Every structure is written in C-alpha cells, then in structure tokens.
Amino acid sequence: MARTLNLGILAHVDAGKTSLTERLLHAAGAIDAVGSVDAGSTQTDTLDLERRRGITIRSAVASFAVGDVTVNLIDTPGHPDFVAEVERALGVLDGAVLVVSAVEGVQAQTRVLARALRRSGVPTVVFVNKVDRAGARADLALDDAALDDLPFVPLGAAEGAGTRAATWRAGLDGDRALDAVADHDDAVLAEYVRTGAVDEGRLRAALAALSRRGLLHAVLGGSAVTGAGVDDLLAALPELLPSADGDPDGPLSGRVFKVERGPAGERVASVRLWSGTLRERDRVGDDKVTAVRVVHRGAAVERAEAHAGQVAQVWGLAGVRVGDDLGAPHGTDGFRFSPPVLETVVVADEPGERAALHAALTQLAEQDPLIGLRLDDAGDAALSLYGEVQKEVVGATLAEEFGVAVSFRETTTFHVERPVGVGEAAERMGADGNPFNATVGLRVEPGPEGSGVRFRLGIEPGSLTLAFRRAVEETVVATLGQGLAGWQVTDCTVVLTESGYVPPPPYGWSIWSSSASDFRRLTPLVLMAALRRAGTTVLEPLHTLTLDAPADTLAAVLPLLAREDAVPLSTVTRGRRVVVEGEVPAAHLHRLHQQLPGATRGEGVLESRFARYRPVRGEVPRRRRRDGDPLHREEYLRSVGRQA
Known part of the structure; x- marks a missing residue:
C-alpha cells in the first residue's frame, strides 16, 4: 500500500532550505531543472515578492516520490516575522528536516524552531547545509545547540569542507550511535551487555525507529547548491521519519493550514486530512465542497476525493479560515508561538481607495488570522505584526496584488486592558436619555488571566429572544476591542443583568417594535458605562x-x-x-x-x-479611538443617528 509523508523543511533565514527543497525535487525527478533563489526561479516561492527578495513568505506545498512513499513537502518561511506560517505548518506535519548552515552554525531562530518542533512532537532530521562554502566547519558541534538535550547521531561526515569539491561520506559512527540508542532501547543495551557488540544493521534499524518516534536526531549533511549529500538525505527520509497514518473509512478529521484566492477570487483551502475521506459535493458545515485537488507526486491533481494522510486543496468552503478543523478535531492545539505584539496603522495614499484598502486587508486577514485587523471609520486600519519586514511585505502585497498604494505610521507596541473591579450599568426603555426600544443591563467582572472575554446570562433564558441575545453578545465582543484607553479589553466576564423589548403586534411588525439594531446600538453605551465604573489597567x-x-x-x-x-x-x-x-x-x-x-x-x-x-510603568499609553465613541454619549448618539 502506498504511503504518504507530510514533511516540513525549517531553518533560520538564509540557511538554504528553499534551495534544498529545489534540490530534493530535482533529485526525486519532480522537476527537470534546479531553480535558484537568486534568480527567482524556485518552485515553492511563487509570489513575485518572494522571488524578488529571495525569502519565503507563505508556506508552499510541493510533492515527490521516494520509492512507494509520496512526500508532500511544505516549505516554510525562515524569517522570524513570518513565524505564524511556521506555526500553522507544524500542526500538520508527520516529520521535519531542520536545516543548519555549516558556516553560521546554530542561530537564534534555529533554536526557536528546534524547540518548537520538540514541543510539537514532530520527529526531526538535521541537515547540515553549505559544507562547500568558505568557512564551513566539518566538525559542526551540534551538541552545542542544546535543543532540549536530545542526542544527535551523525550518519556520515563532510570531506573537503569549505571547498567547492566538498562531499558527504555516509557512514554510521557505531560507538556514538550505540550510546544514543542504548539510552532508549533496552533490547539493544541487553544485546551489547551479553555479546559486547551490536550488529550495524540492527543498530541502524533501532536508530531509525527512535528517530521516527522523535527520541533522537539523525544528522546528515551536504550542499543544496552542488547536490552533495542530497541523495543520501532523500533515501533516508522514509526510513528516519514516520509516514502518515489514519483510517480513510473513519470519521472526517482535517485541519485548514492555508487559505488562498483562486483566479476567479474564490477561496481555496489547503487541508491536511488525518482521518476519513473528503469528497466532492460533501457538506462541511454550511458549505458544500465543489472541487478537490490532491497534492501527489509533483502536482495538485484533480480528484473526486481525498483520503486520510493526504494534503488536499478544497474549493467551496466559503466560510473557512486558517486553523479551522473539518470534522472532528485532531489531538490538541499543542505548541503555539508568541502572539504579535506590534501594531501599525496603514493608510491609503489616495483617499478614494479607502474602501479598496479595507477589502484588500480583509482578504489578507483571511489568509493570516494573526494579522489582527482593526478597521477605522476614518479610513485607516490598524494591523498587528511581528516585525518591520512583515510590514514591508504587507505594503508591497497591497500595491502589487491589489493596486492600492499605502503608507504606514510608526510601529508601536500593542497593549491590552484588564478590568480592575466590578462595574454595572443599565439603560431602560422610556427612561430619559434612552432613544432606543430596548432595555439592557450589563455587569463587567474581572476574569482569570488568559481567559479572554466571556459572556453569560444573568436573566431567565426565555426572557429575551435569541436574535436579541445574540445581538447583545456580538456587540459586547466588538465593543471591547477598545477599552477606556483605546486598547483591547481582555480577561473579563460580561453578564447580561437586565433586558426588555417591545414585541411586535399580533398582526405583524410595527415601527414601535424592538429590533436587533436597537440592542446593537444601545449595548456599547451600557457596556462602556459599566467598564468605566469597573476601571481598567493598561x-x-x-x-x-x-x-x-x-x-x-x-x-x-x-x-x-x-x-x-x-x-x-x-x-x-x-x-x-x-x-x-x-x-x-x-x-x-x-x-x-x-x-x-x-x-x-x-x-x-x-x-x-x-x-x-x-x-505599564509610568505614563499610560493611549490608543486613538474610532468614530462613534460610546464613552462620549452625545457624540455617539449623533454618530448612530439618534438623539436623546
């Protein structure tokens, strides 16, 4: 039976992982010529900006075969600003190749990625690249990497390191391999104690089994540019890394790790399937699958269905977002990288392009949910970012893909607000100052750290219609995007304590009946009054x-x-x-x-x-608010078109 290995290649920027991807595809016969990062001719860097800058920005999937194993290779970014792309890839991998430069050695981002792989439980092989470059060290001390103290077992050595003629000579260091394997395999240890030796074939098989479990790292090396050592790496992948498993007849379980737009603007979701079969015309939630392509041996091929273990491109899932599970969730969320802590405001250079800018940014946020998009009624938009390079990429993408030229304001640190006490407020129908056909009472309470925003009822469930209750809850969450100092409010519970509405007459709706709009427009006033009484800390x-x-x-x-x-x-x-x-x-x-x-x-x-x-220590930073500020009652009521 054919097997599948979903493989990630990870590295610090400029360690050569995209070049290694090209060389693997060529060695496996998936492409006729090796692309060049410098020339912008690589298979996986498909964006013009990626080719021009020579860096990977978005994860890309390629495919090739090694014997009876189909390898779906996911090339991930190496620059820290695009760590969200790496995070998404980790959740769908069976194994990984961590690329280390023989010249620069283990770098900061290398260690971050290695520890992330360890915490995610992804079995990993190390490839020491660039042995042909001047300054390359044949004796690269990988033990100094201190990657969670996992043992490294070299499966060869570089010869002629630092010269263009450098090669990789495959071979097993028996003593070092025995020390590493015996720590985890009692049978191998017992054989050594009994006989004083372990057959090399037996030792290699035990090492491979431990590598597939992620208990040790095999180390290979060579040069992605010259091809030295790449054939050895290619042959070792099915041996050292685990193949995908899963029952194609089981319940559907998959995860979306990438969302793109097709030629006609349609959403295309990249999905890793762990269990079950996804077929054309299947219903997933409220959507129906309209087309399926399976990544298979060099290309995305149109198929009627995709099975457990495969990576598929799926059309028709209009409401899907990156990170969504299709069917039953798979395992736990596992390791997560740091959230973005920087924010910048992006402004269209031409005022008439504000609507186009908002539409483009909304589409980019679909592709990357960690771009925390906050639209501004004044025509600006605030984006959450990891760094300055990411900001440059967003600007270039908006100009090249959407035709919108933008400017950025100074990057600032993103803060949050938390309530420090309990605050209550209410607005009742018919009372002075309330122009809406609704009664809303809310209580704001501090919540545990990391709890986010929780909403619960403090009224009888049947005393308010479901539509009105949802209107209040959705508005609470949206309104808390800006607290007393303008920052997002988190770690709190909001309780609906009072409600009231005018039901429609028996013969149908009238202008005096309450509507969801009444609740949506009244809730911000009540909520911010309660929050002001509770107080917040930035x-x-x-x-x-x-x-x-x-x-x-x-x-x-x-x-x-x-x-x-x-x-x-x-x-x-x-x-x-x-x-x-x-x-x-x-x-x-x-x-x-x-x-x-x-x-x-x-x-x-x-x-x-x-x-x-x-x-915050010292002066509290404040964030510019959007129009329609419910902290200022008269201004807010004017903005929503109602007078008290």
Whole structure:
C-alpha cells in the first residue's frame, strides 16, 4: 500500500532550505531543472515578492516520490516575522528536516524552531547545509545547540569542507550511535551487555525507529547548491521519519493550514486530512465542497476525493479560515508561538481607495488570522505584526496584488486592558436619555488571566429572544476591542443583568417594535458605562529572554540589559559562554537586538518568547479611538443617528 509523508523543511533565514527543497525535487525527478533563489526561479516561492527578495513568505506545498512513499513537502518561511506560517505548518506535519548552515552554525531562530518542533512532537532530521562554502566547519558541534538535550547521531561526515569539491561520506559512527540508542532501547543495551557488540544493521534499524518516534536526531549533511549529500538525505527520509497514518473509512478529521484566492477570487483551502475521506459535493458545515485537488507526486491533481494522510486543496468552503478543523478535531492545539505584539496603522495614499484598502486587508486577514485587523471609520486600519519586514511585505502585497498604494505610521507596541473591579450599568426603555426600544443591563467582572472575554446570562433564558441575545453578545465582543484607553479589553466576564423589548403586534411588525439594531446600538453605551465604573489597567507585553554570549562580555551585557529595562533572573557560566535568563518589555526588544552585536563582538545569541502582560510603568499609553465613541454619549448618539 502506498504511503504518504507530510514533511516540513525549517531553518533560520538564509540557511538554504528553499534551495534544498529545489534540490530534493530535482533529485526525486519532480522537476527537470534546479531553480535558484537568486534568480527567482524556485518552485515553492511563487509570489513575485518572494522571488524578488529571495525569502519565503507563505508556506508552499510541493510533492515527490521516494520509492512507494509520496512526500508532500511544505516549505516554510525562515524569517522570524513570518513565524505564524511556521506555526500553522507544524500542526500538520508527520516529520521535519531542520536545516543548519555549516558556516553560521546554530542561530537564534534555529533554536526557536528546534524547540518548537520538540514541543510539537514532530520527529526531526538535521541537515547540515553549505559544507562547500568558505568557512564551513566539518566538525559542526551540534551538541552545542542544546535543543532540549536530545542526542544527535551523525550518519556520515563532510570531506573537503569549505571547498567547492566538498562531499558527504555516509557512514554510521557505531560507538556514538550505540550510546544514543542504548539510552532508549533496552533490547539493544541487553544485546551489547551479553555479546559486547551490536550488529550495524540492527543498530541502524533501532536508530531509525527512535528517530521516527522523535527520541533522537539523525544528522546528515551536504550542499543544496552542488547536490552533495542530497541523495543520501532523500533515501533516508522514509526510513528516519514516520509516514502518515489514519483510517480513510473513519470519521472526517482535517485541519485548514492555508487559505488562498483562486483566479476567479474564490477561496481555496489547503487541508491536511488525518482521518476519513473528503469528497466532492460533501457538506462541511454550511458549505458544500465543489472541487478537490490532491497534492501527489509533483502536482495538485484533480480528484473526486481525498483520503486520510493526504494534503488536499478544497474549493467551496466559503466560510473557512486558517486553523479551522473539518470534522472532528485532531489531538490538541499543542505548541503555539508568541502572539504579535506590534501594531501599525496603514493608510491609503489616495483617499478614494479607502474602501479598496479595507477589502484588500480583509482578504489578507483571511489568509493570516494573526494579522489582527482593526478597521477605522476614518479610513485607516490598524494591523498587528511581528516585525518591520512583515510590514514591508504587507505594503508591497497591497500595491502589487491589489493596486492600492499605502503608507504606514510608526510601529508601536500593542497593549491590552484588564478590568480592575466590578462595574454595572443599565439603560431602560422610556427612561430619559434612552432613544432606543430596548432595555439592557450589563455587569463587567474581572476574569482569570488568559481567559479572554466571556459572556453569560444573568436573566431567565426565555426572557429575551435569541436574535436579541445574540445581538447583545456580538456587540459586547466588538465593543471591547477598545477599552477606556483605546486598547483591547481582555480577561473579563460580561453578564447580561437586565433586558426588555417591545414585541411586535399580533398582526405583524410595527415601527414601535424592538429590533436587533436597537440592542446593537444601545449595548456599547451600557457596556462602556459599566467598564468605566469597573476601571481598567493598561498592560504591556513582557518577554522571557535567553542570552547566550562569550563569558568575557558579561560586563558589557549586564549594563545593556539594564538600559533596556530587562531584568536578569539567572546567570550561568558554561565554559567560555555565559547564559543569562530574564525578562524584557517587548517594546525594548528591537533595540536590544540592535545593540547586542556590539556588546558581544557579534557572538551573542538572543532568544525571546512572549511570557505575559504586566501593568505599564509610568505614563499610560493611549490608543486613538474610532468614530462613534460610546464613552462620549452625545457624540455617539449623533454618530448612530439618534438623539436623546
């Protein structure tokens, strides 16, 4: 029976993973010529911007065969600004190749990716690339990577490293392999104790089994440019990494990891199936599948159905978003990268293109749900981002794909607000100042950290119609996008404490009857009055940091951390290196990254990860609000067309 391996290739930017993808496709016979990143002729970098800049921005799927195994290869971005694309890919992989440069070695993003693979439970093979480049080290000390202390087992060695003629000589280091395997395989250990030796074939089989379980990393190497070692890697993939499993006759279970637009503007969802079969004309929620293509041996081929283990492109799912499960959810959400903590405002250069800008940004947000889009009635839009490169890509995409030229305001740090107490407010029909045919009472309560926004009823369920109840709940969530200081409000519970409406007369609707619009327009006034009585605190994002630097630079590193409001929590010396762990405000991370090379002779490596929010120290930052501010009653009522 044919097998499928859904494989990810991950690396720090410029480690050569897109070049390796090209070389693998060529070695497997899927393409006739090897594309070049520099020439912009690669198979997986399909966006003009990707080809021009030589970086991967969106995940792409290619396919090839190794014997009876179909490998669906997912080429992911390496730049930290596009880490959301990597996150989505991790959730659908069977195995991964982590590419490390033999010249630069293990870099900050390499470690972030390796730990993410470990936490996600994705079995991984390491490929040491660029052995032909000047400065390449044949004895790359992968143990120094400290990737969760997993053992590395080289399956060969580089010869002539640092020269164009460099090659990869395959071979098993028996002693090192035995040490690594015996720690996990009691049968191998017992055989060694009993006989004093373990057959190489037996040892290789045990090593492969442990690699497929993610308990150790096999290391291969070579050059994606010259092709050295690539055939060995290609042959080893089915042996060292697990194939997809799943019952095609079982219940449907799949996950959307990418959403694109087809030539006619239709949504096309890329789906990994773990169980069941997805057929043309099947109903998924409220949508019906209109077409299915299966990624198979070099191309997306139109099929009547897709089975468990396969990656499919699906048409007809109009309401689907990245991250949605089709059918039964698969496992747990697993590891998640840090949320974006930066925000910028994007403005159309031509005022007449505001509507086109909003439509384009809405479409981009469909493709990347971590682009936190906040539309502004004044014609502006705020975007949540990971970094400046991502901002440049958004601007270029808007200009090239949508024909909308834009400018960006200064990037700022994204804050949040949390209620500090309990606040209640109510507006009743017929009372002075309430021009709406609705009664709404709300109570705002602080919630546990990380709980988001919760809505619950404090009234009898039958005392308010479902349509009106939904109108209140949806409006509560939307209104809390801007708190007292303009930031998103989180970690709170909102309770509906009072309600009232005018039912339609027996003979039909009248102008005096209540409508959902009455509840939608009244709710913001009540909610913000309750929030004002509860009070909020503004919080800033805080990251944990791990700084690895030469020990003799510690005297320069500690003052640098102090200047950027970072707090060292531990300092450990490991030989000639020192590792400082601590916390730093996200707003200071960019400057810290810029100044670190100067303080550490370019040898310092800084890793950071979102940890939590903490109350802002000093002056509280405020965020410009949209029009129709319910904190200002008269202005708000004018904006919604009602006078008290």
